[in-house]
Amino acid sequence: MYQRQFQKIQPQTTAHLAQTMSLLYLNTDELNQAINKELNENPALITSEEKRCPKCNRLMQPGQACSFCLSTSQKEQQDSIIFLSPKEEFYPKSSSSDNEVYADDFLGQEEASLDEYVFRQIAADIQEDERIIAAYILNQLDEDGFFKESLYELSNYYHIGIEKVKRVKQVIQRADPVGVGSDSPEEAMLIQLRILKEIVKIPDYYLEIAENHLPDLLRKKYKEIAKMTSKSVEEIRSAADFFSKNLNPFPARAHWGTFRDPGKNDHLGYSFPDVIINNRNSEENKGFMVEVIIPGNSLLEINPFYNEAIKEADIGVKEKLKNDIEKANLFIKCLQQRNNTMQKLISQLVRLQKDFILNGEKFVKPLTRSEISKILEVHESTVSRAVSNKTAQLPDGRIIPLSTFFDRSLAIRTELKEIIQNEQKKKPYSDAKLATLLSKRGYKVARRTVAKYRAMEGILPAHQRKD
DNA sequence: CTATGGCACGGATT
DNA sequence: AATCCGTGCCATAG
Numbered sequence: 001m002y003q004r005q006f007q008k009i010q011p012q013t014t015a016h017l018a019q020t021m022s023l024l025y026l027n028t029d030e031l032n033q034a035i036n037k038e039l040n041e042n043p044a045l046i047t048s049e050e051k052r053c054p055k056c057n058r059l060m061q062p063g064q065a066c067s068f069c070l071s072t073s074q075k076e077q078q079d080s081i082i083f084l085s086p087k088e089e090f091y092p093k094s095s096s097s098d099n100e101v102y103a104d105d106f107l108g109q110e111e112a113s114l115d116e117y118v119f120r121q122i123a124a125d126i127q128e129d130e131r132i133i134a135a136y137i138l139n140q141l142d143e144d145g146f147f148k149e150s151l152y153e154l155s156n157y158y159h160i161g162i163e164k165v166k167r168v169k170q171v172i173q174r175a176d177p178v179g180v181g182s183d184s185p186e187e188a189m190l191i192q193l194r195i196l197k198e199i200v201k202i203p204d205y206y207l208e209i210a211e212n213h214l215p216d217l218l219r220k221k222y223k224e225i226a227k228m229t230s231k232s233v234e235e236i237r238s239a240a241d242f243f244s245k246n247l248n249p250f251p252a253r254a255h256w257g258t259f260r261d262p263g264k265n266d267h268l269g270y271s272f273p274d275v276i277i278n279n280r281n282s283e284e285n286k287g288f289m290v291e292v293i294i295p296g297n298s299l300l301e302i303n304p305f306y307n308e309a310i311k312e313a314d315i316g317v318k319e320k321l322k323n324d325i326e327k328a329n330l331f332i333k334c335l336q337q338r339n340n341t342m343q344k345l346i347s348q349l350v351r352l353q354k355d356f357i358l359n360g361e362k363f364v365k366p367l368t369r370s371e372i373s374k375i376l377e378v379h380e381s382t383v384s385r386a387v388s389n390k391t392a393q394l395p396d397g398r399i400i401p402l403s404t405f406f407d408r409s410l411a412i413r414t415e416l417k418e419i420i421q422n423e424q425k426k427k428p429y430s431d432a433k434l435a436t437l438l439s440k441r442g443y444k445v446a447r448r449t450v451a452k453y454r455a456m457e458g459i460l461p462a463h464q465r466k467d
Numbered sequence: 468c469t470a471t472g473g474c475a476c477g478g479a480t481t
Numbered sequence: 482a483a484t485c486c487g488t489g490c491c492a493t494a495g
Contacts, residue, residue, distance in 0.1 A: 226473095232472060232473055232474085233473085233474085234472075234473080235472090368479085368480065368481090369480075369481065370480070370481080380480090380481070381481075383481090384480095384481055387481095388481090406480095430469080430470055430471085431470070431471065432469090432470075447470095447471090448471090448472090451470095451471060451472070455472090461470075461471060461472090462470070462471085463470075463471090
């Protein structure tokens, strides 16, 4: 009997334990999906209108800081950090019924405006009879800005030549969220790269990689690509780095910054920043405000009717209801735990990398995840999970991966960039010279390493820099 | 001969 | 256990 019970409960318990861990992995976007899923599956879990400060649990106005915490912590220390609620505008209130999901509403609005937005740009560039094609394509864009239907069918249906259809697609792809209307992230990135190449100097092999090896690149099979293209792994890496910084696999999400997290896994994605760091007030260096974006955290609660219903329910049903409530409770706890961990992590990051945030990439201090884990007294992997796949918005508006805070060479690389920028264009420094110059400034690195940093920044070797 | 890139190794990090 | 990163050694281009 005892065993039976155990068997019954065990799978759920472990599932939820796993959930606790996995929530930490998720960034804002993914977490939002997870919450919505949970809301759909578990009727005991509902969204509530009231919000409470995650710190002091007082009620607060939607979209605003907790007035209590704000006033006390300002008195406390100058370095204090305040955690705010999720930003209201990210999760606009849904006017429709309970089943509707906030995020979907939001995406719906985005999409609705996207086709119009693009159409206005291209209207002048296409002919009368092509408009119907353009309109159709734009209408069928999915939430990432892709058009996945067959161009040939489209051509047949409207009795318009396939070349024309293709041309229209190309025009669309070159419109503002560059790459919109492509049929895949790969194609979108390729288009973006081509256009970028018209503006900036970009090594030719980047294009080759983008044309033929993007899928492998996304899977980080650098060595394989290197062999196939007879380029070095290093060069492939630099390409990957460049791509991740400058290309956007999902055109429709372009508005939220120019960054793809090179971190965990194969999953590429643009997303909201997971935390936002702001100066307390614009002039002073008096600490930062840190908003941890937690979709729905303070909006979740147990359906109050459930507690009523459980008293009157039959025994069989009672079990189910109890179970539901239990699950809902666990989920909320998991969320709070994740939130809490993120808060602690970010506050340490902000404290330790204050110079970086205020004064730029030159001031990134060497920092490892395990150091943080010791400070926070959590396991290394916890920090690792909390960092991976997540982004922060800095006071200057840039959105960067959290892993940047752990980039040991970023400071040296920016120093290197500066040196090269200021060098005499007639006689560029060789890598060896650069190495000694760097060591004079306190960065001891091997000549070979300088070459790598150069490659990472996309800077050409000395003899090609003479112009 | 010099400058740079390729490869691979070892230690650190995740 | 897997991956990343800096480095040394050697090959090759200029």
